[in-house]
Amino acid sequence: MPKRKVRVRFAPSPTGALHIGGVRTALYNYLFARQHGGKFILRIEDTDSTRFVPGAEEYILETFQWLGLSFDEGVGVGGDHGPYHQSERREIYKKYVDQLLQEGKAYIAFDTPEELEAKRKEISNFQYDASTRMGMRNSLTLSAEEVKKLIAAGDQYVVRIKIAPGEEVVVNDIIRGEVTIHSSVLDDKVLYKSADQLPTYHLANIVDDHLMEITHVIRGEEWLPSAPLHVLLYRALGWEDTMPRFAHLPLLLKPDGNGKLSKRDGDRLGFPVFPLEWKDPKSGETFSGYRESGYLPEAVINFLALLGWNPGNDQELLSLDELIKLFDLARCSRSGAKFDFEKGKWFNHQYIQQQSNEEIASLFMPVLKEKGVEAPVERVATVAGLMKERINFISELLDAASFFFVAPESYDEKTVKKRWKEDTPERLTELASLLENLSDFSAENQEKEVKGWIEASGYYLGNIMNAFRLSVVGEPKGPHIFDITALLGKEESVKRIRKAVEVIRK
Numbered sequence: 436m437p438k439r440k441v442r443v444r445f446a447p448s449p450t451g452a453l454h455i456g457g458v459r460t461a462l463y464n465y466l467f468a469r470q471h472g473g474k475f476i477l478r479i480e481d482t483d484s485t486r487f488v489p490g491a492e493e494y495i496l497e498t499f500q501w502l503g504l505s506f507d508e509g510v511g512v513g514g515d516h517g518p519y520h521q522s523e524r525r526e527i528y529k530k531y532v533d534q535l536l537q538e539g540k541a542y543i544a545f546d547t548p549e550e551l552e553a554k555r556k557e558i559s560n561f562q563y564d565a566s567t568r569m570g571m572r573n574s575l576t577l578s579a580e581e582v583k584k585l586i587a588a589g590d591q592y593v594v595r596i597k598i599a600p601g602e603e604v605v606v607n608d609i610i611r612g613e614v615t616i617h618s619s620v621l622d623d624k625v626l627y628k629s630a631d632q633l634p635t636y637h638l639a640n641i642v643d644d645h646l647m648e649i650t651h652v653i654r655g656e657e658w659l660p661s662a663p664l665h666v667l668l669y670r671a672l673g674w675e676d677t678m679p680r681f682a683h684l685p686l687l688l689k690p691d692g693n694g695k696l697s698k699r700d701g702d703r704l705g706f707p708v709f710p711l712e713w714k715d716p717k718s719g720e721t722f723s724g725y726r727e728s729g730y731l732p733e734a735v736i737n738f739l740a741l742l743g744w745n746p747g748n749d750q751e752l753l754s755l756d757e758l759i760k761l762f763d764l765a766r767c768s769r770s771g772a773k774f775d776f777e778k779g780k781w782f783n784h785q786y787i788q789q790q791s792n793e794e795i796a797s798l799f800m801p802v803l804k805e806k807g808v809e810a811p812v813e814r815v816a817t818v819a820g821l822m823k824e825r826i827n828f829i830s831e832l833l834d835a836a837s838f839f840f841v842a843p844e845s846y847d848e849k850t851v852k853k854r855w856k857e858d859t860p861e862r863l864t865e866l867a868s869l870l871e872n873l874s875d876f877s878a879e880n881q882e883k884e885v886k887g888w889i890e891a892s893g894y895y896l897g898n899i900m901n902a903f904r905l906s907v908v909g910e911p912k913g914p915h916i917f918d919i920t921a922l923l924g925k926e927e928s929v930k931r932i933r934k935a936v937e938v939i940r941k
């Protein structure tokens with residue numbers, strides 16, 4: 436068989452916000468496609484109209500736009516294998532349903548939900564399969580005449596795949612190796628429902644993967660149980676030769692305990708499990724998102740890439756280009772990946788360090804504005820440079836660096852108690868005059884002059900510097916004090932010192 440050009444798809448169902456695990460699935464597909472010079476396709480699997488949630492598709496598109504992971508083909512992009520919404524492909528599926536029926540590989544079943552329920556009561560562990568199907572109401576037990584009559588009378592029916600018993604079905608999974616299942620454990624799954632004239636997930640998924648020439652199906656572990664059925668469907672449709680390779684990714688596990696990471700875990704433990712904030716249109720409930728929580732898309736990508744895969748050494752900071760180069764499905768783990776949220780913060784911290792001061796400033800300006808603080812962008816950039824090492828999120832700058840923009844309104848009590856000595860007002864007044872008379876207000880010159888003065892006067896350095904910081908910052912925190920005053924400028928710095936002298940009384 437000639438080697439086919441790599442084509443992979445991300446195939447979400449618009450049934451709610453895209454979970455972060457789904458984002459990882461998409462990312463792995465993306466990395467794989469880029470590495471092989473292949474195509475990355477977005478297909479929306481929306482055949483189940485009862486589970487449709489408004490806004491979910493837009494949410495998916497916005498997520499990948501934010502992350503900067505672009506599709507080559509599919510919803511929102513177009514391409515020559517469309518349409519890419521399954522709901523627009525009804526006629527296509529019908530043809531294959533008919534083919535399976537004609538070839539005797541599938542059959543029509545009329546059993547009503549009540550009839551099925553009765554069987555379940557009668558037979559424990561009832562399964563619609565080779566051992567039971569001949570006792571049911573279907574085209575294998577009814578005459579062709581009767582079947583026609585029922586359909587003409589408008590009776591609802593489903594089409595089921597006819598699974599042959601006693602066969603070994605082998606799924607060759609890139610991550611899990613050969614997974615063998617005995618066909619007798621499989622049931623005759625419904626492929627099509629007359630009620631909505633739509634195929635079920637299984638049939639639509641296989642038909643589309645085939646017609647869209649998908650070469651690799653990379654998806655979450657929850658789909659592994661469906662894989663044997665999918666293999667049988669490829670066979671039944673005569674497409675075994677072009678069957679895609681499967682790769683089922685490990686589950687994402689809760690940070691505490693062993694269960695699967697759920698949408699409730701995030702807000703329970705204080706971190707997002709959705710890429711963007713999501714307001715559930717039905718319940719009105721809001722779930723936090725990585726974007727709104729201040730994560731940089733690059734950090735999210737790096738963090739997710741390492742949840743279930745590693746490059747084979749202990750390198751953790753990997754750019755998208757490096758990920759594309761190094762990614763390897765065979766190196767994905769089989770066991771679940773524990774979601775380590777602290778690590779997520781660490782990644783964000785690292786990526787903030789890689790940003791230029793100007794980039795950080797442009798992200799921080801809107802946060803400042805919202806708080807009613809006006810400041811020139813150059814100054815915000817300088818603050819970013821002084822403070823970025825101390826933050827995990829851009830928004831933390833507000834708290835960590837507010838003194839650069841707003842004079843303290845109050846002074847930390849504990850520090851006042853400890854650092855404000857009897858002679859402090861007098862010393863700070865001297866300091867204010869000294870600073871006021873400096874013509875060179877650079878941090879270096881201030882430091883030289885102030886320290887020279889302290890030494891020459893025989894003052895105690897610690898006492899003065901602590902009180903100095905308290906008067907300018909309001910708290911015992913912040914970077915080098917002279918960097919702060921240099922940035923604030925002479926007038927503002929002196930004003931703050933004088934105000935503290937006036938206000939602080941012990």
Ligand code: GLU
Nearest residue numbers: 446447448480640654658
């Ligand atoms: N529509 C399925 C989902 O929502 C697709 C699974 C697959 O990739 O085959 O995840």
